[in-house]
Amino acid sequence: MTSRLTGKTAVITGGATGIGLASAQRFIEEGAFVFIFGRRQEALDKALATLGPNARAIQGSVSDMADLDKLYAAVKSERGTLDIVLANSGTGAPLKLGEITVEHCDEVLDTNIKGTVFTVQKALPLMGKGGSIILTGSSAGTTGAPGFSLYSASKAAVRNLARTWAEDLKGTGIRVNVLSPGPTATELAKAALGEEGMKAFGAANPLQRMADPAELGAVAAFLASSDSSFMTASEVAVDGGLAQI
Incomplete structure (x- = not known):
């Protein structure tokens, strides 16, 4: 295993399970110190037992600004600066057109769009040249998914956030890219x-x-490292070809 991330500090939202946890494991294997962030304390505690001493866990929701402030205060207090943000928290449930509720709309958009925006925006004061922001998209953002219109639309929005933010971040040395999974064998799936x-x-x-x-997690580590130093505003599809043909 290479040590491409030695000395780097990373934040991973939705980091207690699935893709977030796998990315945390890979980042640590490659030398990073990782803060995982999630809503369920039990899952965070279990993840910490797996990740070991180079990880910290902060409980909270990406749609709660006070919780995000708590996360970044902890990063600043212990590490001073931040090199990598993997904005991985997301949610979605099947509801066909005609069945969509206001509550469902609020939950999906608050987590997948609002949560992504403020996870990144609140991280920026701690980041500098060489920083890498990774947004978790989805193959559904390209293809759509029956019954998942809000989830699919939110992931299409995430893709466009990276395009826009790459322009906004000109001159900072901070890159922003999208990692778009397809069908993945997470605990939830x-x-x-x-x-x-x-x-x-x-x-x-x-x-x-x-x-x-x-x-x-392997592709997230690539995007987090200097191996992807000439990539920004890009989408890397890790979907078995699902959205590509």
């Missing part, structure tokens, strides 16, 4: 789909399987 559902969902892409979260 396993619980929602079951074994047969996982097989069916995985078969829909050219590689005919679900991604392992570690495969997403």
Whole structure:
């Protein structure tokens, strides 16, 4: 394992499970110190037991400004500066057009758009030249997904945030890119789909399987490192080809 992230400090929202946890593990393996952020204390505690001494956990929600302030105050207090932000928190549930509620709309947009915006904006005072911002998109942001109109639209918005922010960040030395997963065998997917559902969902892409979260973590580490130093405003699809053909 290379040590591309030695001495770097990272924040990962939604970092207690799934892609966030796999990315935290990979970042630490490559030398980073990681703050994971999430809503469920039990999941954070379990993740910390896996991640070891080079991780800290902060409980909170990306849609709560006071919680984000608490996160970045902890980063500043212990580390002083911040090099990497992986804005990974997201939510979505199936509701077809005609069934969408105001509550559903608020939940999805507050987490996936508002949460992404302020996760990044509040991090900027701690970041400088060489910083990397990674936004978690989705293949659904390109293709759409039946019954997931708000989720799909929010992920399309995340893609456009990176395009716009790359312009806003000119001259800072901070890059911003999107990591867009397709079908991924996270704990949530396993619980929602079951074994047969996982097989069916995985078969829909050219590689005919679900991604392992570690495969997403590997690409996140690439985007976090100087190996991707000439990339900004880009989207890296890690979707088995699902949204590409």
